[in-house]
Amino acid sequence: MSDPIQRPGVRLGRRAFLQASGAAGFAAFLAACTGTKTSPSPSPAASAGASAGASSAPSEAAASPTPIPSPTGPLKFANWPAYIDQATPADEATGVLPAGSSKTLVDFTAKYGVDVDYEEKIGDNPTFVETIKPALVGNLPTGWDLMVLTDWMAAKIIANGWAEKLDPSVVKNCVANLRDALKNQVWDPGNDYHYPWQSGMTGVGYNTTAFSDNGLTAPTKIADLWNVPSDKVTFLTEARDTFGLALLKLGIDPDPQTVTTDQLQQVHDDIKPLVDKGLRFTGNEYLQDFGQKRTWAAMVWSGDLASSGGEDDLFVFPDEGTMIWTDNMLIPKGAANKYTAELMMDFVYDPPVAAQIADYVYYVSPVKGAADEIKKLDPDAATNPLLFPPDDVVAKQKNFQFLSQELEDKMNELFADLAGV
Secondary structure (H helix, E strand, C coil), X not given: CCCCEECCCCCCCCCCCCCCCCHHHHHXXXXXXXXXXXXXXXXXXXCCCCCHHHHCCCCCCCCCCCCCCCCCCCEEEEECCCCCCCCCHHHHHHXXXXXXXXXXXXXXXXXXXXXXXXXXXXXXXXXXXXHHHHHHHCCCCCCCCEEEEEHHXXXXXXXXXXXXXXXXXCCHHHHHHXXXXXCCECCEXXXXXXXXXXXXXXXXXXXXXXXXXXXXXXXXXXXXXXXXXXXXXXXXXXXXXXXXXXXXXXXXXXXXXXXCHHHHHHHHHHHHHHHHCCCEEECCCHHHHXXXXXXXXXXXXXXXXXXXXXXXXXXXXXXXXXXXXXXXXXXXXXXXXXXXXXXXXXXXXXXXXXXXXXXXXXXXCXXXXXXXXXXXXXXXXXXXXXXXXXXXXXXXXXXXXXXXXXHHHHHXXXXXXXXXX
């Protein structure tokens, strides 16, 4: 079992790094994050064919160059909590950055002269998408220009024709710097509609003070969550994470190709007694629950407690393994500021910018060159298992993203019963 990961107290040199990383493990982690889609890949509309004049004589006059658009705004950016760099107390005290701001966003505005309306609006994929689905179905603007969704949901958005096609001439950094392991996804093989934001893991989080004060042994397994008073535990509203970890707890490999509906029923039946005793399901709201000491332990995403939890909130790589995933930037159909959204995608794929984001949020950057830049920011970062997952962690990672329709329907039915929705 890997040692827990603790939130640091200061910005640079602030971490207690607990494991050495292996380059092979890091590469394998990124490759595994891509998963496998069990249904046919989406078929977005093909580009219009070449005109008859495309093969005409060279003497024909060339077309006029396409005018370069101007950035417009404000850019409406929907993301998850604790998912971008933030001003530190030192930044605020010295006036380097305003309180509550992000250097990435401040620098983007300075470069392009466009304000960014950045909101931590996404707590889980289904809930957020339900808020914009009526607009998407009705072919209307959603009110957002850029959003970050996990692989399985990003694939659905693209397959339904609800994402804007990207202009590769604008997102040049993305084209050049996307890590090879994250390319050629079957659901968007040419990266015509998406680029990854960060990759991460789902495991166990707990509050050391609550455990010691109540005579509980620090968790090392997913199964240990079943030993905590149920009204002090939360699981995730992302059903793939909750069911995936619960399958591991039962000793079942959460491989979408082999999991059965009967095994999903076993998960439901194993969790139901906890629900009856007060177990709740949350998205990123678990950060507030930890802060208020309402939650002692939870299923959590890897970087959250390290970047935004309290000093006594720790992340653990459980013995049974972790779930892995990638969150992705997409531009919803009809976005008012598509070009500006593309500029933002391109901006965060500049390695120094990518590094300052990853170094703050403790997730794995999808950007080539970011690793070296992270190490410039903090020479000790190479040993941070959240940024560079080591071989022993990677060996036990599972991807439960892309499910058959039968499995997804059954999981949703069982989760709805557990969550009371």
